[in-house]
Amino acid sequence: xxxxxxxxxxxxxxxxxxxxxxxxxxxxxxxxxxxxxxxxxxxxxxxxxxxxxxxxxxxxxxxxxxxxxxxxxxxxxxxxxxxxxxxxxxxxxxxxxxxxxxxxxxxxxxxxxxxxxxxxxxxxxxxxxxxxxxxxxxxxxxxxxxxxxxxxxxxxxxxxxxxxxxxxxxxxxxxxxxxxxxxxxxxxxxxxxxxxxxxxxxxxxxxxxxxxxxxxxxxxxxxxxxxxxxxxxxxxxxxxxxxxxxxxxxxxxxxxxxxxxxxxxxxxxxxxxxxxxxxxxxxxxxxxxxxxxxxxxxxxxxxxxxxxxxxxxxxxxxxxxxxxxxxxxxxxxxxxxxxxxxxxxxxxxxxxxxxxxxxxxxxxxxxxxxxxxxxxxxxxxxxxxxxxxxxxxxxxxxxxxxxxxxxxxxxxxxxxxxxxxxxxxxxxxxxxxxxxxxxxxxxxxxxxxxxxxxxxxxxxxxxxxxxxxxxxxxxxxxxxxxxxxxxxxxxxxxxxxxxxxxxxxxxxxxxxxxxxxxxxxxxxxxxxxxxxxxxxxxxxxxxxxxxxxxxxx
RNA sequence: CGGGGUGUAGCUUAGCCUGGUAGAGCGCCUGGUUUGGGACCAGGAGGUCGCGAGUUCGAAUCUCGCCGCCCCGACCA
Numbered sequence: 001x002x003x004x005x006x007x008x009x010x011x012x013x014x015x016x017x018x019x020x021x022x023x024x025x026x027x028x029x030x031x032x033x034x035x036x037x038x039x040x041x042x043x044x045x046x047x048x049x050x051x052x053x054x055x056x057x058x059x060x061x062x063x064x065x066x067x068x069x070x071x072x073x074x075x076x077x078x079x080x081x082x083x084x085x086x087x088x089x090x091x092x093x094x095x096x097x098x099x100x101x102x103x104x105x106x107x108x109x110x111x112x113x114x115x116x117x118x119x120x121x122x123x124x125x126x127x128x129x130x131x132x133x134x135x136x137x138x139x140x141x142x143x144x145x146x147x148x149x150x151x152x153x154x155x156x157x158x159x160x161x162x163x164x165x166x167x168x169x170x171x172x173x174x175x176x177x178x179x180x181x182x183x184x185x186x187x188x189x190x191x192x193x194x195x196x197x198x199x200x201x202x203x204x205x206x207x208x209x210x211x212x213x214x215x216x217x218x219x220x221x222x223x224x225x226x227x228x229x230x231x232x233x234x235x236x237x238x239x240x241x242x243x244x245x246x247x248x249x250x251x252x253x254x255x256x257x258x259x260x261x262x263x264x265x266x267x268x269x270x271x272x273x274x275x276x277x278x279x280x281x282x283x284x285x286x287x288x289x290x291x292x293x294x295x296x297x298x299x300x301x302x303x304x305x306x307x308x309x310x311x312x313x314x315x316x317x318x319x320x321x322x323x324x325x326x327x328x329x330x331x332x333x334x335x336x337x338x339x340x341x342x343x344x345x346x347x348x349x350x351x352x353x354x355x356x357x358x359x360x361x362x363x364x365x366x367x368x369x370x371x372x373x374x375x376x377x378x379x380x381x382x383x384x385x386x387x388x389x390x391x392x393x394x395x396x397x398x399x400x401x402x403x404x405x406x407x408x409x410x411x412x413x414x415x416x417x418x419x420x421x422x423x424x425x426x427x428x429x430x431x432x433x434x435x436x437x438x439x440x441x442x443x444x445x446x447x448x449x450x451x452x453x454x455x456x457x458x459x460x461x462x463x464x465x466x467x468x469x470x471x472x473x474x475x476x477x478x479x480x481x482x483x484x485x486x487x488x489x490x491x492x493x494x495x496x497x498x499x500x501x502x503x504x505x506x507x508x509x510x511x512x513x514x515x516x517x518x519x520x521x522x523x524x525x526x527x528x529x530x531x532x533x534x535x536x537x538x539x540x541x542x543x544x545x546x547x548x549x550x551x552x553x
Numbered sequence: 554c555g556g557g558g559u560g561u562a563g564c565u566u567a568g569c570c571u572g573g574u575a576g577a578g579c580g581c582c583u584g585g586u587u588u589g590g591g592a593c594c595a596g597g598a599g600g601u602c603g604c605g606a607g608u609u610c611g612a613a614u615c616u617c618g619c620c621g622c623c624c625c626g627a628c629c630a
Contacts, residue, residue, distance in 0.1 A: 012565095012579095013579065014564060014565050016564070017564090017565075017622095017623080018622065114628095114629060114630090117554080117627080117628060118624095120623085129630070130630095192628095192629090388630060389630070390630075425629095426630085459589065492590090493588075494589080494592075495591050496590085498590065498591045500590095513589090514589060
């Protein structure tokens with residue numbers, strides 16, 4: 001039991017000017033955090049309590065799936081960082097596992113520092129933040145997949161217990177590399193990722209990874225409609241211009257040919273004129289680094305400037321320079337189409353995918369748009385903004401090779417460990433909970449992560465009878481398993497009620513002289529507008545029952 | 554790092570264009586009246602106007618530099 005007057009919950013009537021989104025304003029207004037500088041926040045007593053609850057739930061769910069916690073130093077020898085973006089942690093662990101054997105999953109919950117390019121939205125993107133990270137080491141691929149699935153299960157349980165609605169989506173592995181990964185996303189307009197999903201089939205993927213079912217399974221490539229024919233297009237360098245009069249070639253009948261540089265060598269990507277390349281998908285081509293080519297790089301290879309490019313056999317000036325010509329599957333929908341002639345001011349028509357284009361390899365390179373058919377069930381896909389709160393990667397042996405994480409089997413043979421890597425943004429989760437659960441009056445804490453679960457508002461703290469009842473109610477709630485805060489401040493009722501709504505503890509019990517005269521106290525859930533009058537003799541029992549019911553829900 | 558803003562009391566801000574005594578609301582302190590949804594009256598404390606140069610008789614205000622912070626873009630949990 002904690003008295004408001006003894007802790008420090010500096011609530012604010014107005015929100016500071018630099019807070020923009022609801023959760024950031026509420027973090028500050030409810031006295032949970034205070035800003036020290038851009039991306040640096042002090043956790044005030046109530047904020048720290050909520051944070052600890054989230055960490056504890058995380059530990060319970062990690063431990064339940066067999067992971068084990070350790071703590072590593074914040075300061076690392078610089079050599080550890082020379083081989084990769086963030087591998088000091090894994091490397092430290094791997095030295096031990098060499099000898100300890102496979103089948104382990106280590107995690108830690110620590111403060112991380114990132115030189116965040118643009119801190120914003122409070123704890124959502126901070127330069128100092130709290131993260132749980134875990135690394136699993138297994139002897140076989142099957143065991144690694146099992147570890148991965150355990151972590152997915154732990155994450156799902158963790159976010160559910162935090163009262164957070166997340167969707168797990170297939171994700172690009174990005175700089176971490178690895179075989180496959182899932183992100184746990186919280187839908188939110190401030191998110192910096194796009195999530196593509198289908199309510200009907202449950203399909204969900206990060207836009208960087210998402211595919212759609214726009215190509216019918218029974219699609220037959222169009223028969224050639226005539227031989228390739230060059231025609232003059234003076235000054236025409238855009239898809240849109242070719243769609244207009246006098247050409248009238250709709251974008252979905254055009255081939256868009258783009259030039260990229262992959263590890264210093266140019267390569268081509270062909271998509272439909274109406275499609276965009278999803279650059280993250282080019283990672284599947286095996287290049288370490290890739291980017292769009294510059295006009296200066298393009299012309300010597302292709303023989304024309306951007307706007308007149310194509311990949312028809314025999315038209316590319318220096319095909320030997322290319323690392324490959326990669327076409328998105330969807331170009332098969334074009335059939336006989338139009339593309340650049342690799343000659344400024346000219347295009348080619350009657351271009352047939354199979355017959356005419358010099359394609360090395362087909363692949364999935366296009367960006368998915370809302371409304372396209374779901375790859376699983378064909379229903380229209382939706383796209384929403386979301387923020388990432390967790391990420392699980394199956395890494396394979398990429399890093400165990402690099403850092404020599406191996407085990408010795410019973411035949412004295414050495415094998416590389418199959419690894420996984422799993423992160424949760426703990427402090428971000430805290431704010432995501434608030435972002436997802438608030439109203440015009442303040443925060444609406446889910447039971448399990450509320451700084452305290454029950455607030456006893458004593459409207460007349462100078463009155464001995466009211467104070468006595470308040471203490472008894474608090475004790476009853478505590479005995480039933482709740483964390484209890486008692487508002488014993490000498491404030492006017494209006495102030496206390498406003499603060500109660502703002503701070504948002506799930507269950508409010510109000511004790512005051514007026515109610516006591518009637519022989520009642522009041523019980524109110526933060527999620528509801530209804531106030532229940534509870535007769536004094538039953539109050540302790542009813543409060544206890546309410547607490548137990550809420551904890552179970 | 555590029556573009557756009559902004560910096561005045563603990564918080565929200567007016568004043569800046571057109572140089573001349575730094576003002577309000579909230580919060581805080583004192584006294585009184587109130588007392589179940591951010592009360593009212595009276596009094597009070599609290600400011601290197603981000604920092605440093607410059608122009609000027611005189612700078613919160615104009616000029617230059619630096620710093621902080623916020624917003625829009627590419628990286629990350």
